[in-house]
Amino acid sequence: MRALPVSPFLLKRxxxxxxxxxxxxxxxxxxxxxxxxxxxxxxxxxxxLVPPGDARLNMVQLAAMAPGFLWRSLLGGLDVARRAIDPxxxxxxxWIAVPTSLPDGGLRxxxxxxxxxxPGTLVAGSYRNVxxxxxxxxxxxxxxxxxxxxxxxxxxxxxxxxxxxxE
Amino acid sequence: xxxxxxxxxxxxLLTLAGALFRVWRGPDAADRMMAAQLTGTAGIxxxxxxxxxxxxxxxxxxxxxxxxxxxxxxxAFVKAASPNGAGDPEEDDLS
Amino acid sequence: MIxxxxxxxxxxxxxxxxxxxxxxxxxxxxxxSRLHALTKADNLGLGLIVLGLALQAGTPGNAIxxxxxxxxxxxxxxxxAQLIARxxxxxxLRKDDGDRTR
Numbered sequence: 001m002r003a004l005p006v007s008p009f010l011l012k013r014x015x016x017x018x019x020x021x022x023x024x025x026x027x028x029x030x031x032x033x034x035x036x037x038x039x040x041x042x043x044x045x046x047x048x049l050v051p052p053g054d055a056r057l058n059m060v061q062l063a064a065m066a067p068g069f070l071w072r073s074l075l076g077g078l079d080v081a082r083r084a085i086d087p088x089x090x091x092x093x094x095w096i097a098v099p100t101s102l103p104d105g106g107l108r109x110x111x112x113x114x115x116x117x118x119p120g121t122l123v124a125g126s127y128r129n130v131x132x133x134x135x136x137x138x139x140x141x142x143x144x145x146x147x148x149x150x151x152x153x154x155x156x157x158x159x160x161x162x163x164x165x166x167e
Numbered sequence: 168x169x170x171x172x173x174x175x176x177x178x179x180l181l182t183l184a185g186a187l188f189r190v191w192r193g194p195d196a197a198d199r200m201m202a203a204q205l206t207g208t209a210g211i212x213x214x215x216x217x218x219x220x221x222x223x224x225x226x227x228x229x230x231x232x233x234x235x236x237x238x239x240x241x242x243a244f245v246k247a248a249s250p251n252g253a254g255d256p257e258e259d260d261l262s
Numbered sequence: 263m264i265x266x267x268x269x270x271x272x273x274x275x276x277x278x279x280x281x282x283x284x285x286x287x288x289x290x291x292x293x294x295s296r297l298h299a300l301t302k303a304d305n306l307g308l309g310l311i312v313l314g315l316a317l318q319a320g321t322p323g324n325a326i327x328x329x330x331x332x333x334x335x336x337x338x339x340x341x342x343a344q345l346i347a348r349x350x351x352x353x354x355l356r357k358d359d360g361d362r363t364r
Contacts, residue, residue, distance in 0.1 A: 073305065073336075077307070080298050117336065122347050134295075134347060136298045
């Protein structure tokens, strides 16, 4: 087995896991020692399962996205609850296709998860480089929202520029 | 407060029962897969409400485990429904 | 006393959203619309309940744990919704295909 690769990414993950451990186990002396061991092992395992990719997580920018995300997921819940309760049930479901330049895989899935919690949109994965978005109602702004959020996500992940989207 | 929590818990169970009606009736496999979603959100809500009702906060750990397993349950459901069993819907040709 | 009242309002609100989600699940005409209702309403319901209980949790550790539960549930909900939506789309297309060739 190779020696532990010590890199800033590994350290970052150890710190993250350690914080989660402290939140769950508490802060007595024994817990802290066990936590350090467990966090190191967890970070090592996560390295083997999910090696660091091109994305450099910018925690500050990611945290800056959180309030907007929470607010719009609140609106999403209110919106769909209103439509479900309204006796006239004002919905007109349809599909739109939104081109994306995010790399296939985890990042695209993150954007998809996010938009599945936003008002009126639900993502059914992508086909080639097009996100398949289900809209609950006529929503002319949906396409722009996806594009804008993709740009924000791209910044928070430190991806420099859009890769050329190709069919 | 404990009575209040129990009342909320009963309410949650009723909404869960209503939702299970859809899981039972289908008509599509996807409608039944929503059971995975339900065990995720409604199940966790019930466990944390019961934790508060009984004052036994160790039950939160159960909620934590449920939350961790919720995504895996969905993956298992989708895997079981896909024709080749590989369970990667992205691989299917949409053309 | 006031804290108790806030908790009651929040948990009742949470229950209301779960009920709305179930209503949508029963009323909406197609699979993907029903998935909208289930994902968004239930997730918000869980958020409100967790918030209400966090006020009563006593120790900060419990409150953090509650928020962690919600965060995990939210990630799971987003992933689940996407997976089921994709699966339903693929099986719908396959069904259409079968109808056409038959």
